[in-house]
Amino acid sequence: MxxxxxxxxxxxxxxxxxxxxxxxxxxxxxxxxxxxxxxxxxxxxxxxxxxxxxxxxxxxxxxxxxxxxxxxxxxxxxxxxxxxxxxxxxxxxxxxxxxxxxxxxxxxxxxxIATKTKAMHALIQHTNARLLDTRKTTPNFRMLEKWAVSIGGGKNHRFALYDMIMLKDNHIDFAGGISRAITAAKTYLQREELDLKIEIETRSLDEVREVMRVGGVDIIMLDNMDVPTMKEAVRMIGGRYETEASGGIDEQRIVPIAESGVDYISVGALTHHVxxxxxxxxxxxxxxxxxx
The missing domain is CATH 3.90.1170.20 (Quinolinate phosphoribosyl transferase, N-terminal domain)
Incomplete structure (x- = not known):
């Protein structure tokens, strides 16, 4: 289990x-x-x-x-x-x-959930990409929904807000930009003596470049990018950070995204649209x- x-x-x-x-x-x-x-x-x-x-x-x-x-x-x-x-x-x-x-x-x-997960997982088995769930779950039923994703062959992303730092677009905007958000997150982890991974969302190649300049993260999320942009982002990152594709991904889009070279693909629809x-x-x- x-x-x-x-x-x-x-x-x-x-x-x-x-x-x-x-x-x-x-x-x-x-x-x-x-x-x-x-x-x-x-x-x-x-x-x-x-x-x-x-x-x-x-x-x-x-x-x-x-x-x-x-x-x-x-x-x-x-x-x-x-x-x-x-x-x-x-x-x-x-x-x-x-x-x-x-x-x-x-x-x-x-x-x-297991049925949908297995079907989407089968579509990308020829690649190295792993299928992830999200926090888009039913309140008080998340444990069972993530269990179902696992049964269907998917990989569980963070379970909740407490087991990973994920700096999404709103965190970045409220913090005053990528550099400030990453710096604040690293300072927080050091002060609180916490050992948590940091993932940060990027919306453009310029933001990917800025994250790489600042450093200090574990995973770079490529959010709502088209496939050519995603391929270029993966090439730029060059394996220095793990990559996650995200943003409205369905059965029609998942194969070319998986073939772009990303490490993970998060699909909220595994739990919120079944x-x-x-x-x-x-x-x-x-x-x-x-x-x-």
Whole structure:
């Protein structure tokens, strides 16, 4: 697992999600289903994609009811198709019903993200560029969205504001320019005794030249540049700094950008512009229930 996927964080997320969805009680289930009635359900996949969130689903089931048994039929990151079964879950029918929506909400979105990530990653496999996610995530769901990117073959960029310095255009403008922004960042890290990478955004070849003149950064972002400009920027940098292409990159633009020689390509659409995968949890009725 990624370093941000700690037991404490996952437990906290699941607990908050149940509080939001169940609150004082799942009255529909409490009213209709006897507490001790056994049940079985299957995760049915309805369209092609990449499955993600199976490990999380097991955590959710076991958090609510440790006696629920989950038998997975596929693995996170596996390509799946319509009609496939993702897992079987058996135990108290009431527990299955109460956990159903939380499991599906997480898995549908995570699988959609993993599916898009794998498709975009496949487009640039012939290059050395790596596909990155961004902080353009759903509040309080970032951990799972970045997990899904990782499952789909992408690389996680910084997790949050605290684990890297990224000087974007607004930071630079408010700071009074590239030189002042870099100098201030280096002074801050030294004063606070922090060991963080510094990335800086550039919008033109002139800004790339200025960053190289000032120095003291780890990554130069090439933001919203056309491919010829990006190629020239990569040539100018000459491997002295890592490079990241950014800015509205989609399936149509990613291949020539990857072929420009950049080290990384960040795509916000991996998490903010995806379609959830169509999957559902269906009860498996016993012969006795069918007869009734």
């Amino acid at each position: 990624q370093e941000y996927l700690t037991k404490e964080r996952l437990t906290s997320f699941i607990q908050a999600a149940f509080q939001e969805d169940v609150g004082e009680g799942d009255h529909s289930t409490l009213a209709a289903v006897p507490a001790d009635q056994p049940g079985k359900a299957q995760l049915l996949i309805k369209e092609p994609g990449v499955i993600a969130g199976l490990e999380l689903a097991k955590m959710i089931f076991h958090f609510h009811d440790p006696e629920l048994q989950v038998e997975t039929q596929v693995a996170d990151g596996q390509t799946v198709g319509p009609g496939q079964i993702g897992f079987w879950v058996t135990g108290k029918a009431a527990s299955i019903l109460t956990t159903e929506r939380l499991v599906l909400n997480c898995m549908q979105r995570m699988s959609g 379609k959830s995968l169509d999957i559902s949890l269906k009860a498996v009725r016993s012969p006795q229930q069918t007869a009734d």
